[in-house]
Amino acid sequence: MASEPVARAVAEEVGRWGSMKQTGVSLRYMMEFGSRPTERNLLLSAQFLQKELPIRIARRALELDSLPFGLSSKPAILKVRDWYLDSFRDIRYFPEVRTRNDELAFTQMIKMIKVRHNNVVPTMALGVQQLKKDQFRTRKIPTGFDEIHEFLDRFYMSRIGIRMLIGQHVALHDPDPEPGVIGLINTELSPIQVAQAASEDARSICLREYGSAPDINIYGDPTFTFPYVSSHLHLMLFELVKNSLRAVQERYMNSDKDVPPVRIIVADGAEDVTIKVSDEGGGIPRSGLPRIFTYLYSTAKNPPEIDGPSEGVTMAGYGYGLPISRLYARYFGGDLQIISMEGYGRKTRPILEDKQD
Amino acid sequence: MASTEPVARAVAEEVARWGAMRQTGVTLRYMMEFGARPTERNLLRSAQFLQRELPIRIARRALDLDTLPFGLSAKPAVLKVRDWYLDSFRDIRYFPEVRNRDDELAFTQMIKMVRVRHTNVVPTMALGVQQLKKDLGGTKAFPPGIDEIHQFLDRFYMSRIGIRMLIGQHVALHEPDPEPGVIGLISTKLSPMRLAQLASEDARAICMREYGSSPDVNIYGDPDFTFPYVTPHLHLMMFELVKNSLRAVQERYMNSDKHAPPVRIIVADGAEDVTIKISDEGGGIPRSGLSRIFTYLYSTAENPPDLDGHNGVTMAGYGYGIPISRLYARYFGGDLQIISMEGYGTDAYLHLSRLGDSEEPLH
Numbered sequence: 002m003a004s005e006p007v008a009r010a011v012a013e014e015v016g017r018w019g020s021m022k023q024t025g026v027s028l029r030y031m032m033e034f035g036s037r038p039t040e041r042n043l044l045l046s047a048q049f050l051q052k053e054l055p056i057r058i059a060r061r062a063l064e065l066d067s068l069p070f071g072l073s074s075k076p077a078i079l080k081v082r083d084w085y086l087d088s089f090r091d092i093r094y095f096p097e098v099r100t101r102n103d104e105l106a107f108t109q110m111i112k113m114i115k116v117r118h119n120n121v122v123p124t125m126a127l128g129v130q131q132l133k134k135d136q137f138r139t140r141k142i143p144t145g146f147d148e149i150h151e152f153l154d155r156f157y158m159s160r161i162g163i164r165m166l167i168g169q170h171v172a173l174h175d176p177d178p179e180p181g182v183i184g185l186i187n188t189e190l191s192p193i194q195v196a197q198a199a200s201e202d203a204r205s206i207c208l209r210e211y212g213s214a215p216d217i218n219i220y221g222d223p224t225f226t227f228p229y230v231s232s233h234l235h236l237m238l239f240e241l242v243k244n245s246l247r248a249v250q251e252r253y254m255n256s257d258k259d260v261p262p263v264r265i266i267v268a269d270g271a272e273d274v275t276i277k278v279s280d281e282g283g284g285i286p287r288s289g290l291p292r293i294f295t296y297l298y299s300t301a302k303n304p305p306e307i308d309g310p311s312e313g314v315t316m317a318g319y320g321y322g323l324p325i326s327r328l329y330a331r332y333f334g335g336d337l338q339i340i341s342m343e344g345y346g347r348k349t350r351p352i353l354e355d356k357q358d
Numbered sequence: 359m360a361s362t363e364p365v366a367r368a369v370a371e372e373v374a375r376w377g378a379m380r381q382t383g384v385t386l387r388y389m390m391e392f393g394a395r396p397t398e399r400n401l402l403r404s405a406q407f408l409q410r411e412l413p414i415r416i417a418r419r420a421l422d423l424d425t426l427p428f429g430l431s432a433k434p435a436v437l438k439v440r441d442w443y444l445d446s447f448r449d450i451r452y453f454p455e456v457r458n459r460d461d462e463l464a465f466t467q468m469i470k471m472v473r474v475r476h477t478n479v480v481p482t483m484a485l486g487v488q489q490l491k492k493d494l495g496g497t498k499a500f501p502p503g504i505d506e507i508h509q510f511l512d513r514f515y516m517s518r519i520g521i522r523m524l525i526g527q528h529v530a531l532h533e534p535d536p537e538p539g540v541i542g543l544i545s546t547k548l549s550p551m552r553l554a555q556l557a558s559e560d561a562r563a564i565c566m567r568e569y570g571s572s573p574d575v576n577i578y579g580d581p582d583f584t585f586p587y588v589t590p591h592l593h594l595m596m597f598e599l600v601k602n603s604l605r606a607v608q609e610r611y612m613n614s615d616k617h618a619p620p621v622r623i624i625v626a627d628g629a630e631d632v633t634i635k636i637s638d639e640g641g642g643i644p645r646s647g648l649s650r651i652f653t654y655l656y657s658t659a660e661n662p663p664d665l666d667g668h669n670g671v672t673m674a675g676y677g678y679g680i681p682i683s684r685l686y687a688r689y690f691g692g693d694l695q696i697i698s699m700e701g702y703g704t705d706a707y708l709h710l711s712r713l714g715d716s717e718e719p720l721h
Contacts, residue, residue, distance in 0.1 A: 266699070268642065268700065268701045268703075271644060271700065272645055272646060272700055273645050275642075275698075275700060277699060284633075286629060288630060341633075344626040345624065
């Protein structure tokens with residue numbers, strides 16, 4: 002609802018900031034910096050964010066405006082773009098952070114920005130659905146659609162980064178952090194423990210939907226820990242275990258055979274921590290494998306309601322679990338690979354980087 | 359050996375002409391259906407097809423060998439291979455048109471000899487690559503553009519698989535008393551579990567010979583399941599993969615008092631693919647080292663084996679086992695994937711297409 006000249010001025014600012022160079026931050030740097038959350042350091046952090054966030058946000062706003070196939074004009078996409086523009090304005094029009102009070106107010110402000118963007122993923126998913134309905138009534142997806150997929154990969158990866166920076170800064174203000182925790186980073190994260198927690202969560206969803214759930218066996222060194230963002234790892238493991246449980250459940254539901262457990266193996270190497278989530282759920286044919294990483298494929302009938310609980314969890318959501326888990330894995334230099342043995346089961350492995358420079 | 363100038367030039371022209379013609383791919387299914395009735399007429403047709411197709415494929419490779427980057431073409435070993443290709447081109451091109459049964463039998467003998475001539479192409483090319491590495495200073499870091507050589511070798515070896523398949527299949531169809539269910543080189547009822555057992559025994563024997571002991575190999579799957587495939591191809595791939603797994607486990611547990619965990623083979627039959635997983639707990643490979651195991655420029659062996667020695671099988675050869683196994687897998691539309699968990703072990707996934715409709719990959 003801005004007036005013409007104001008809108009144009011903002012558009013110019015967005016154009017300008019959107020072409021400035023972004024600055025990446027490593028996990029190691031975040032840990033070292035955050036280990037001493039002094040007033041001075043928090044001020045430095047806020048000043049960095051005051052410059053860095055508008056660059057990242059503007060870049061995404063510009064992209065949202067120039068998507069192919071008319072995706073940019075879909076109502077859901079326009080909604081997301083307006084969120085990005087509002088957040089850009091909020092940060093750009095915030096006075097220069099100079100004192101502790103400035104810093105505290107700034108932190109509150111970016112906290113609200115994070116909340117504003119909570120539903121970006123389902124809203125974008127709705128936009129893609131709207132596009133599919135309009136353009137591709139048939140199943141055939143035209144060539145060039147890959148462009149949209151690549152855009153979404155960049156877009157969601159950037160969102161992970163923005164939310165990590167904001168979340169880390171906000172969390173450093175916690176007056177009474179748990180031992181070993183630096184902001185959002187747990188310096189002594191036990192992957193076995195996270196696997197156990199994620200497995201329990203996934204099993205309870207499965208129980209709720211199917212009335213029963215396969216067992217999950219976890220193998221690895223229970224004393225092994227490494228520094229990582231627990232919520233990221235939890236999200237990835239939860240997604241993978243959920244998929245495995247669903248595959249096994251669907252395959253053995255109406256069978257009298259013993260239900261094979263899902264197996265999780267945690268391996269700690271010199272370069273990587275590798276976690277294998279393994280099931281005998283019947284597998285995926287090789288021809289269908291690339292599709293599980295696209296944003297245009299979902300085994301769900303309908304995407305869940307947007308205004309429902311955030312990240313509304315069902316066994317089959319809007320089909321974004323795997324591609325987004327892979328983005329989380331890659332965010333700190335890791336990866337997620339899915340190998341399937343059609344007719345047997347599906348083995349998936351998120352690989353997480355141990356040492357990050 | 360040396361032909362006269364004008365003859366050499368004429369051959370060079372022929373090679374260039376045939377090397378530019380379009381290749382024709384054949385599917386496994388077609389080979390099976392055609393070979394199911396190895397009548398005189400069909401064998402004649404097959405010979406006539408090969409008389410046209412083989413020179414095209416051979417000439418293409420001869421041209422490639424002449425234009426390799428980094429001076430690879432001039433290495434003695436590579437020149438040797440190129441001469442084999444030129445000789446074979448001449449042999450086929452100068453063979454009179456096949457018109458009757460006698461022609462066909464003579465032609466079959468001739469291409470059988472061509473196949474024998476090319477038996478040692480892979481180790482000879484490997485030697486050429488070694489010669490190049492030495493020239494380039496033998497450092498661990500290769501200059502940019504070295505990928506080109508790797509891609510060339512992929513195409514070259516894949517083409518060799520195809521040429522040898524076509525020749526081998528044609529020759530085998532002359533077998534007067536074939537085993538039941540066998541069509542040339544193709545076993546229409548190949549049992550992957552049984553073949554896994556054989557390949558494992560062979561691999562364990564090599565391991566025993568070199569280390570004095572060997573980890574166990576456990577095999578899981580449906581023992582009744584069969585599908586059509588080329589037995590020697592699958593045997594080669596499984597043998598390579600099991601050999602690597604045994605070696606990794608052996609090296610890891612040799613000096614340990616813990617019991618060596620068995621290598622596990624799982625055979626799964628799906629609608630599109632047969633997938634065979636070979637799984638070990640041999641400690642794995644770091645993610646940064648994984649891409650190198652598919653290159654032709656990497657070997658965990660100290661020295662490549664003697665060229666004039668016996669087609670020497672050792673636990674660590676010249677490091678071509680994995681990339682070449684992948685070519686065999688891809689030849690009929692399958693694939694080979696290696697996934698490793700550093701600190702734990704490695705899984706190799708062999709995907710073999712069941713449908714048999716995949717055309718040979720031709721470049």
